[in-house]
Amino acid sequence: MMEATKERIEELLRGVIHPESGANIVDGGFVDNITADGSRITVSLRFKKTRDPFAAKLKNQTQSLLEEHYPELKGSITVFVKEAAPARPVEEVRRTTTGDISHIVAVASGKGGVGKSTVAANLALTLRNMGYSVGLLDADIYGPSQPKMFGCEGAVPEAERIDGYDYIVPIEVKGIKLMSIGFFIRPTDALLWRGAMATNALKQLIHQTLWGKLDFLLIDLPPGTGDVHLSIISELKVNGAVIVSTPQQVAVADVVRGVEMFRHENVNIPVLGIIENMSWFTPAELPDHRYYIFGHGGAAAYARQCDAPFLGEIPIVQSIMEGGESGVPAVESDGAVNDFYRHVAEKIVDKLQ
Ligand code: ADP
Secondary structure, eight states: OOOOOHHHHHHHHTTOBOTTTOSBTTTTTOEEEEEEOSSOEEEEEEOSSTTOTTHHHHHHHHHHHHHHHOGGGTTSEEEEEEOOOSSOOHHHHHHOSOTTEEEEEEEEESSTTSSHHHHHHHHHHHHHHTTOOEEEEEOOTTOOOHHHHTTOTTOOOOEEEETTEEEEOOEEETTEEEEEGGGTSOHHHHTTOOHHHHHHHHHHHHHHBOOOSEEEEEEEOOSSOSHHHHHHHHHTTOOEEEEEEOGGGTTSHHHHHHHHHHHSTTTOOOEEEEEEEEEEEOOTTOTTOOBOTTOSSHHHHHHHHTTOOEEEEEEEOHHHHHHHHHTSOGGGTOHHHHHHHHHHHHHHHHHHO
16 A cells, blocks of 8 residues: 555545536645645645535545545545635626526426426416516526527527627527527537536526526526536525426435435525426316326425425426427416416415515
């Protein structure tokens, strides 16, 4: 076993990568101090952000790596995180365009295909119908679908230069300010994006879009949980998260992980509640019947179990599916559908008061 010198430890820690910056923790400046005297190793890490969401993960990685390499010192290896340096540089804060947004709400799901994007689009329009000014950021890097849902595929946002800085003008569609990663990439390219690349592109969209004054910005997150999610939500002051699930998906590990991600001490974003999508099916010829194809009451029960509000149910309705295809979301055309989303939107507004 090689002796634990400061230089060797440093070399070892070059194998630990900060997912957001893509740099190893030594060259990225995250290692504050290393002491090694032959019988004890102490490493302190310091992060640039006050609550870096990767702090706990990197601390654990560093600890495991050192214990693996120096098993004889196990028990005498300490890795700790020093209090972060104060705030972000003034310049960076000045340049974000999110300063005039009252409420930022993340729309998340454990898995793809549960209707997260459909819910985000219809909720955005419902909030607009309630008289609020609304923006929608489609950050679903793996399947940006909002341009299609709003019938503006192929739109090219304009750039605007103000005081020497470049900004992006959102596409205004149906009274919503829409920005999507899909305006800039082909879906096939998105699949090839690595974490850091996706994160950087999304950060640009977040901070350089001319959102103006908004009551609500909804963020259509990618499905699941991961480094891209943590990066996006740590970039912004997200006021709350809503989690969309189908009845049969609700208690599965992916949804549970989603709730835990938002509630993690380094993330600390209130879970405003769970929305159950595809709750039941009513055939047109039997308007009083509800067929609970995917089971009944699952999301409400899970919400109770994890102590999160239950925000409501959206049934399977043909017009909702068709709205996603035609570029006119169903709340625009179907009064009955509108009522379901309205109920959910009112609860969200209520939770944010
Ligand atoms: P996700 O964003 O979770 O991947 P989408 O919003 O793209 O899911 O929805 C997946 C598919 O399900 C789409 O074809 C959409 O039109 C359809 N869909 C979503 N919610 C409903 C619903 N309540 N009723 C009928 N079809 C729905």
